[in-house]
Amino acid sequence: MEKKCLFLPKISSYLDKELSEAERLEMEAHLRACAECKGELESMQGLDRLIQELPEVEPGPGFDSAFWKKVDALEYSRPARKGLFAAKWPSLLAAAAVVMIGIGSILYHSLPPKAPSIQEIQLATNMELLRELELIENLDFLEHMDELMMMGSS
Ligand SMILES: [Zn+2]
Numbered sequence: 001m002e003k004k005c006l007f008l009p010k011i012s013s014y015l016d017k018e019l020s021e022a023e024r025l026e027m028e029a030h031l032r033a034c035a036e037c038k039g040e041l042e043s044m045q046g047l048d049r050l051i052q053e054l055p056e057v058e059p060g061p062g063f064d065s066a067f068w069k070k071v072d073a074l075e076y077s078r079p080a081r082k083g084l085f086a087a088k089w090p091s092l093l094a095a096a097a098v099v100m101i102g103i104g105s106i107l108y109h110s111l112p113p114k115a116p117s118i119q120e121i122q123l124a125t126n127m128e129l130l131r132e133l134e135l136i137e138n139l140d141f142l143e144h145m146d147e148l149m150m151m152g153s154s
Helices: 008-015 021-033 035-057 061-110 116-135 141-153
Strands: none
Touching: 008 021, 008 035, 021 035
16 A cells, blocks of 8 residues: 555645645645656646536537427427326226235234234134145145135134
């Protein structure tokens, strides 16, 4: 790890001509000897030049209207895209809402406030059975449905 030069933080002040005469002379003498500071100065000067050159690369008078035409084109193309999504979203949201209501009513009916712990155990057991059903492909679902109903009513 090389130690950072103590003059480095002063370079921007030097560039902005904020240093005193003595400091400026000291800096200029240092810059001749320190490659690190010289490199930093050059990159800062390059950045300064870039910033100063920015107004010169300003777009011509035709650019503005061309730019806004593009924006307008985007604005016009947007409703068409929106329409496609708008057609799909409500049905998806409706489906999601149905699922949510379904889960909500299942939880509400299977977990009455009187005996939640027993119902919770039954629900968990039913969930386990359902998970097993997914694994055992050749078994009749309705047959197990009866078991589930029995467990739920017991
Ligand atoms: Zn230095």
